[in-house]
Amino acid sequence: MSGSFSGFSEQPADRLALIEQIRVGLPFETVTAAAETLGLTIGDLAAFGIIPARTLSHSRQGGQFSPAQSDRVARFFRIWRRAVDTFGGGDQARRWLERPTRPLGDQAPMALLDTEEGARLVDDLLYRIDQGLAA
Secondary structure (H helix, E strand, C coil): CCCCCHHHCCCHHHHHHHHHHHHHCCEHHHHHHHHHHCCCCHHHHHHCCCCCHHHHHHHHHHCECCHHHHHHHHHHHHHHHHHHHHHCCHHHHHHHHHCCEHHHCCECHHHHCCCHHHHHHHHHHHHHHHCCCCC
C-alpha cells in the first residue's frame, strides 16, 4: 500500500490503512503522487508552511516523512480537498485558505492547520459554507 494514498477514500478499511501509513511515516513518492492528484506540487507543502523546505529536502533524501510530518500532510490534504470541492477549484481554495476570515477570529484558515482542533474548526466552517449556513 506504500504506493498509494488511500486518504481519499471514505471507506473505513482504507482510512485505517492510512492511519497505519501515517504511524510509520508516509513514503515521499506517495505524498508527491497525492499532491499531484490534488493539483498541487510537493513544493506547495513548503509554500503553505505545512512542511519546511529543508525538511522536504531531507524527506526526499530519506524517502519518507516522519509520523508527525505525515500527520500534518494528511491533515492538509484533507482540508485542501474539502476547500477545492467547496469553492470549485484550486485557485479559489488557495485564496480562501490564505485570507483571514471573521468566523475564525480573523485568522487565515491555513494558520489553523497546525493542530487537529484547528483543522476541525476549518472543516466545520467549510461544511457550513457548503450547506449555505451563516458562516
